[in-house]
Amino acid sequence: MPLSSKLPHIGTTIFTVMSRMAAEEGAINLSQGYPGFGADPLLLDLVGKYTREGYNQYAPMAGIPQLRKVLAEKTKLTQGYFPDPELEVTIVSGATEAIFSAVTAIVRSGDEVLVLEPAYDSYEPAITLNGGTPVYVPLRASDFSVDWEKVSAAISSKTRAILVNSPHNPSGYVWTEGDLEQLAALVRNRDIYVVSDEVYEHITFDGIRHISLGAHPELKSKTFVCGSFGKTFHVTGWKIGYCIAPENLTAEFRKVHQYVTFSTVTPIQYALAEYLIHPDRYLSIPGFYERKRDVFVKGLEKTGLHFSPSQGSFFQLASYGHLSQVSDRVLAERMTRELKVACIPTSVFYSDKRDDKIIRFCFAKEEAELQEALRRLGGLGSIL
Numbered sequence: 291m292p293l294s295s296k297l298p299h300i301g302t303t304i305f306t307v308m309s310r311m312a313a314e315e316g317a318i319n320l321s322q323g324y325p326g327f328g329a330d331p332l333l334l335d336l337v338g339k340y341t342r343e344g345y346n347q348y349a350p351m352a353g354i355p356q357l358r359k360v361l362a363e364k365t366k367l368t369q370g371y372f373p374d375p376e377l378e379v380t381i382v383s384g385a386t387e388a389i390f391s392a393v394t395a396i397v398r399s400g401d402e403v404l405v406l407e408p409a410y411d412s413y414e415p416a417i418t419l420n421g422g423t424p425v426y427v428p429l430r431a432s433d434f435s436v437d438w439e440k441v442s443a444a445i446s447s448k449t450r451a452i453l454v455n456s457p458h459n460p461s462g463y464v465w466t467e468g469d470l471e472q473l474a475a476l477v478r479n480r481d482i483y484v485v486s487d488e489v490y491e492h493i494t495f496d497g498i499r500h501i502s503l504g505a506h507p508e509l510k511s512k513t514f515v516c517g518s519f520g521k522t523f524h525v526t527g528w529k530i531g532y533c534i535a536p537e538n539l540t541a542e543f544r545k546v547h548q549y550v551t552f553s554t555v556t557p558i559q560y561a562l563a564e565y566l567i568h569p570d571r572y573l574s575i576p577g578f579y580e581r582k583r584d585v586f587v588k589g590l591e592k593t594g595l596h597f598s599p600s601q602g603s604f605f606q607l608a609s610y611g612h613l614s615q616v617s618d619r620v621l622a623e624r625m626t627r628e629l630k631v632a633c634i635p636t637s638v639f640y641s642d643k644r645d646d647k648i649i650r651f652c653f654a655k656e657e658a659e660l661q662e663a664l665r666r667l668g669g670l671g672s673i674l
């Protein structure tokens with residue numbers, strides 16, 4: 291009996307495709323968004339310690355109290371507000387789970403959910419699987435800032451939620467205070483919730499500061515803030531993140547979370563709880579990545595590609611439409627096979643696969659690897 295797919299339009303993600311091709315071709319993989327270097331050995335030792343000491347059974351459903359408390363303290367230090375660790379903080383299995391559980395908690399059949407695109411690929415399936423309809427609003431092509439008039443025009447009586455992401459993947463755009471005010475004005479007096487994907491909260495550059503929606507006096511009452519320890523501490527394979535939301539929203543969120551995963555990997559929670567006690571371990575992250583961004587954009591200047599230096603995240607976009615009209619997918623493939631550098635075509639981040647001739651690089655790699663990739667990109671002219 292053929293299984294009628296609930297997600298007939300979804301195939302293997304481009305991230306898997308490009309990473310596989312990069313491996314086959316022996317290419318430097320600047321496609322998928324994961325760090326090419328190890329975590330702090332101290333953090334690894336802590337995981338070893340807690341596994342050996344027997345912290346290997348189910349954690350409490352909402353996360354261990356120590357980690358929730360230290361996360362609330364981090365939030366106070368970096369964002370100026372202290373979420374209640376008991377009632378407003380939940381530890382989950384990666385930001386992907388946080389987003390899925392938040393969307394599942396609020397979206398019902400027939401609801402519309404606004405998605406600003408280009409967008410991370412997990413948003414749409416989360417909405418669709420819950421019977422909702424994604425309503426896409428394009429970001430401004432010039433700098434990927436939000437066109438608030440377009441967002442306002444997309445709101446209808448069916449709008450149940452809006453999914454936002456800052457620092458933004460793939461563009462690196464970081465929301466300003468003005469953006470938060472515009473969003474607050476739009477959802478004021480409306481039953482619209484906000485799911486805020488803030489996985490790159492600690493990766494911003496040039497003195498730009500990430501402002502969490504949870505820190506906004508009005509937005510905080512309607513927002514699920516989704517974060518990722520995996521992204522912050524170079525351990526994406528650990529799949530551990532969190533959701534901060536007001537008590538009433540957290541109560542509904544946890545009802546979903548407890549049946550999606552029930553709880554999240556125990557020894558890693560203990561390790562993170564101890565590791566996070568020292569703020570320099572996350573306060574040093576922006577400088578660490580800014581050096582990599584600087585190395586990468588300095589080299590990129592010599593390639594003939596057009597770009598504005600990324601404001602945040604570990605991604606850099608670059609456009610090539612002034613050099614060639616080849617499709618971004620074809621170019622990404624040629625770069626992988628012929629130059630041995632893999633990247634991501636940004637058309638994949640759009641629902642209509644619109645091709646603006648822009649590619650995305652991940653610069654979360656060792657400097658020597660970035661330099662070698664840049665050297666290889668010197669041959670770009672030969673494949674355009």
Ligand SMILES: Cc1ncc(COP(=O)(O)O)c(C=O)c1O
Pocket residue numbers: 323383384385386387410455459487489517518519520521526529530531
């Ligand atoms: C914007 C964005 N949100 C969420 C995630 C997923 O985070 P996690 O690995 O914690 O599930 C990613 C990972 O690439 C991402 O780029």
